Amino acid sequence: MKILFMSSSFQGGGITSFGHEVANAYSKDNEFSIILGSDKSVPIINNQVKKYYYNCSDTGISNAKIIINLINNTIQPDVIIGSCALILPVIARFLNDNIKIITVSHSLKYVESDVAAVAHRFVDHIIAGSIYNRQHMMQKFRIRDQKKVKVIYNFVKDHPHCLEIMESKKHAKEISIVFPGACSSSKSPEIVLQIIRKLVNTDANFKFYWMGRTMVHMSRHFPFLHVSDVKALAPKDSRIVFPGRFPTRQEAEDLIASGNIQLSPSRREGCPMSFLEAIRVGTIAIVADFGNFNREIVEKGNFGYVIHHNDIDGFANRIVDICKNPQSYSELYNNAYNTFLSELNFETWKARMDNLIYTEGCNHSPRSKKVSTLKLQMNITKIKMLNMESNFQRVLFEDIKVLLRMWKLKRRLFIRNNN
Numbered sequence: 001m002k003i004l005f006m007s008s009s010f011q012g013g014g015i016t017s018f019g020h021e022v023a024n025a026y027s028k029d030n031e032f033s034i035i036l037g038s039d040k041s042v043p044i045i046n047n048q049v050k051k052y053y054y055n056c057s058d059t060g061i062s063n064a065k066i067i068i069n070l071i072n073n074t075i076q077p078d079v080i081i082g083s084c085a086l087i088l089p090v091i092a093r094f095l096n097d098n099i100k101i102i103t104v105s106h107s108l109k110y111v112e113s114d115v116a117a118v119a120h121r122f123v124d125h126i127i128a129g130s131i132y133n134r135q136h137m138m139q140k141f142r143i144r145d146q147k148k149v150k151v152i153y154n155f156v157k158d159h160p161h162c163l164e165i166m167e168s169k170k171h172a173k174e175i176s177i178v179f180p181g182a183c184s185s186s187k188s189p190e191i192v193l194q195i196i197r198k199l200v201n202t203d204a205n206f207k208f209y210w211m212g213r214t215m216v217h218m219s220r221h222f223p224f225l226h227v228s229d230v231k232a233l234a235p236k237d238s239r240i241v242f243p244g245r246f247p248t249r250q251e252a253e254d255l256i257a258s259g260n261i262q263l264s265p266s267r268r269e270g271c272p273m274s275f276l277e278a279i280r281v282g283t284i285a286i287v288a289d290f291g292n293f294n295r296e297i298v299e300k301g302n303f304g305y306v307i308h309h310n311d312i313d314g315f316a317n318r319i320v321d322i323c324k325n326p327q328s329y330s331e332l333y334n335n336a337y338n339t340f341l342s343e344l345n346f347e348t349w350k351a352r353m354d355n356l357i358y359t360e361g362c363n364h365s366p367r368s369k370k371v372s373t374l375k376l377q378m379n380i381t382k383i384k385m386l387n388m389e390s391n392f393q394r395v396l397f398e399d400i401k402v403l404l405r406m407w408k409l410k411r412r413l414f415i416r417n418n419n
Contacts, residue, residue: 002031003357004077006085008057009037014273015084015106016042018154022081023049025350026357033075035067035085056085059380061373064091068371072096079357082123084112086387089119090379094371100124100362108133108268108292111390117141118386119379120148121365125356127152129271130293148363150356153297154271155349156340159257159281166282166337169260170330175206175323178259180252180274181266182212183230185398188265188288189216190405191309193233195263198316200237204323208240209255216406218399225407233410257281261322265309267398269293279303280340282333286318301339303332 003026010016019034020042026032027048034044037055044051052075054067068091071077076096082088082103092101104127105116116126117137126149128134134149143149159165181187196208210230219228227233231242246252252274256262262278265288269275275294278285285304287294298304307314322329342348368375 001079001358002075002077003033004071004075004080005032005034005083006056006080006088007034007036007083008085009055010039010042010044012042014154014270015112017273018104018106019083020044021155022083025346025353033077035070056087059086059090059383061376061380063087064376064380065371067091068094071099081357082116084115086111086115086383089115089123090376090383092119092122093367093375093379095122095367097367097369098362100357100360101364102127102356105129105133105137105270107270109136109390110268110394111387112270113137114140114386114390115383117143117149118382122367123148124363125150125360127356129153130269130296132291132293132296133270145363150352152349152352152356153293153344154273154276155344155346156273156276156280157346162281162337165257166333169282169333170326172260172326173205175204175260175319175326176258177206177208177261177263177319178211178256178278179209179263180211180256181264182210183214183216184212185217185394185402186267186269188267188309188402189230190402190409191265191288191312191315192263193230193406193409194312195315195319196240197235198312199319200235200239202316202320204320206239206319206323209259210234210240210242211252211255212245214242214244216403218395218403222403225403227403227406227410230406233406233413253277259283260326261286261319263315263319264288264294265307265315266290266292266294276340276344279336279344282337284322284329284332284336286315297339297343301335301343303336303339 005022007019023046027046033050035052035054079100084106101123102125103116103123106112120141120143128149128151131151134151137149179192183189214230216227234240256274256277261284263286267290269292271293285298287298287306288309289306295306305318
């Protein structure tokens, strides 16, 4: 079978990792091609993959016509897998009618999700990373075909020492808590900051690791608020550690794996790799009640706690209880690992993907045989509007809101310290 993978340039991160895994999984037994802008940062070294360097983020008309011709007349694939390729929804209605198109939504809301679903009439199957993601796309784009959008979780490979690591956690004298969200506003850093301020006022035996950068988003645009670095707002306590960014992915994975608890009160998630990397070695998850993958998988696997996002005491009290009564939580480590085995491993993901690629039939409206410049321009405008909407929502409703909450926290601390 001829399989074509289309993606943004490989610069690192989850979308790049997904591209490499798909290429490795399907290039051995199929004629596998990929269209992307560049892979210089994270090169594909698989010799069985045929690469075409065209920018899938360029939604210009000339680029669209070049890629349409490349796909229809040169590559002639049986299946296209679209992974955050902005050009694909622009050109989908002009591709050969016998091509099955599968798109992947890499986020909950925002442009990565929108580009997967906006051209749903001419797409055969859409992959959502959670039930919440599926509901969002179905509602926003009024997709009536209930079978078109399918939930397929991402996967992580087995850890060579998973059982050994999990057992060591059950007997740890010092509880390790990991927050892998850096200062991304979607990860709710202002909630985490309030939680650790509660934790340091207890005698619990723990180590809290705030992974990644500590610079607050948008702070450079509002210097008068004097909120730029989380470390300046965090309490001075030896139990709170800011290791910063790790030079290698392996070092980051090792710290994630060592955590007894992963704290992830994220507002929105696609299907985050760091969360999966924690689950595969048996980690207790504490998440917020926002509708996203984190909440969904914790409730499904029963290996952690879903706490209301405004209940800071609820977060802190649960963590303290785990620190002081660790023997009462041993079963949660097992539940996390079993969830990985049943839902989040490579074999499960591959079986579900195989079903879409090899078994499920085509399910799209008839595509146009003639390329229309006017309709291309209409599609381009639609993608640009979605991108503008996404950036507006992210800046207005996430970054600025988090920044203002950080400022309010700093103001309260200042008033308290001067009374």
